[in-house]
Amino acid sequence: MFDKNLIDLSVMSTEQIDKIIRKAKKIMQSPADYRHACDGKILATLFYEPSTRTQMSFQTAMLKLGGRTIGFDNPMNSSVSKGESLKDTITIVGEYADIIAIRHPVEGTAAAASLYAGVPVINCGDGGHLHPTQTLADIITLSCEKGRLDNLRVGVCGDLLNGRTVHSLIKTLAKYPNNSFVLISTKELSVPLYVIDILEKNGCKYEISHSLADAITDLDVLYMTRIQRERFASEEDYQAQKNVFVLDKEKLDKAKENMIILHPLPRVNEITVDIDDDPRALYFKQAQYGMYGRMALILLLLQDDEFFVENRPFV
Ligand code: CP
Helix, strand or coil: CEECCECCHHHCCHHHHHHHHHHHHHHHHCHHHHCCCCCCCEEEEEECCCCCHHHHHHHHHHHHCCCEEEEECCHHHCHHHHCCCHHHHHHHHHHHCCEEEEEECCCCHHHHHHHHCCCCEEEEEECCCECHHHHHHHHHHHHHHCCCCCCCEEEEECCCCCCHHHHHHHHHHCCCCCCEEEEECCCCCCCCHHHHHHHHHCCCEEEEECCHHHHHHHCCEEEECCCCHHHCCCHHHHHHHCCCCCECHHHHCCCCCCCEEECCCCCCCCECHHHCCCCCECHHHHHHHHHHHHHHHHHHHHHCCCCCEECCCCC
């Protein structure tokens, strides 16, 4: 089935992805040109899980485009608390809004929502599965700050099992030539096998490491992630994993001068705050780039008839 949704960025062609990046850069250069681009349009943000950046940057993006927003950030304040099904909620909201951005703790929910919405649906995170608009923020940062999306040696570090941003990023960067990956995690929080399969299918080189200090020396990009406390079966399991990988000045001293540090945020304590002033620390800028990426995405989904995205349920 083909439809105008964004469920998984990696099912898009690199030409389509590059089109979003180009659009985001145009908006960045001249934001005032777009302030009436979505006059009269409504974005619904349905967040069944907490968020700061994704929800607010989508809301800001729509407001900056001249549109308006509706939605909830606590489903218990909606009729979900009375037992309303996803199908019914989405069917109704699809009548009110022109586009829906949804985050949900269950994998595959955004894909399911896209079956009922009748308007474009954007996956803002489905459980530990995917987070495509975070990947947009990540690759716009790479494009602007490294000047390329290929020939990169990328270290991803932390909770590679539950970190949906990591899965989306690896799947997307695997589409570009000559990227290689260093997967830095404990054995328990290794990247899922289906992601490894994708790397192998795309002919990408990858290494598995259990030492950030060793892996950091030859990276172009270090992508740090939080240990996802909310996805652990017990507090004890979480306590055993937290603080295993912490990027501090001592480790950063071993990195290349032009390596960049990314993090989808929120940070807990996996990057010490004294690194924030290092010019390589780009995680706050990355969040700014994300807003422009979301403006570009809204515009393309609402206004560009050529911009179709294959809507496979999920991989
Ligand atoms: N990166 C990200 O998804 O942040 P939020 O959870 O604050 O939206």
